[in-house]
Amino acid sequence: GENVEQHPSTLSVQEGDSAVIKCTYSDSASNYFPWYKQELGKRPQLIIDIRSNVGEKKDQRIAVTLNKTAKHFSLHITETQPEDSAVYFCAASSTSYDKVIFGPGTSLSVIP
């Protein structure tokens, strides 16, 4: 079955710097890659997603890139702010296995 790995497990950046979180997946049939943000004590919420027919997607300070050949995808957050502090989960999904597989998560701390 699909396996999603995520690095780093913890990340600490200064406010205003960029943060990058990287994920890899194993199943070449995976074709949908969402990213969820979970603040402490809150529910996971989708922040951005990308489908396999697209290499990059951007939404204001957040961007995601996908390399299908290498089975890598990454989250880029620019001009980080303290409210970006949270746990970020990458995930993979496919109609072939009909569910979402989450990575283990990255705890991001933005230091004011």
Next chain:
Amino acid sequence: DTEVTQTPKHLVMGMTNKKSLKCEQHMGHRAMYWYKQKAKKPPELMFVYSYEKLSINESVPSRFSPECPNSSLLNLHLHALQPEDSALYLCASSPETSRSEQFFGPGTRLTVL
């Protein structure tokens, strides 16, 4: 209404109790999910309902029993739980079972004594 709601927010139960968790969505989503989440871990899929039918059971012990009475409601019946079942139980819904955003409820914090 673009939210998934869950009740109760907190639940404490003994190992011999029977309780139920409830989840509701009014977004017309056809897929609904139960996840279990331990601290500092990702959500762990338990069950998937598609068009009110159970489509995935991730080998969950029978002390957890899901039910989907209609397209808007999802229940999780609990019986004879163990202390290691203490966790945050998240419900989610999505327009379809794959390749679409999942909307999570706020969760039920369950403690089994």
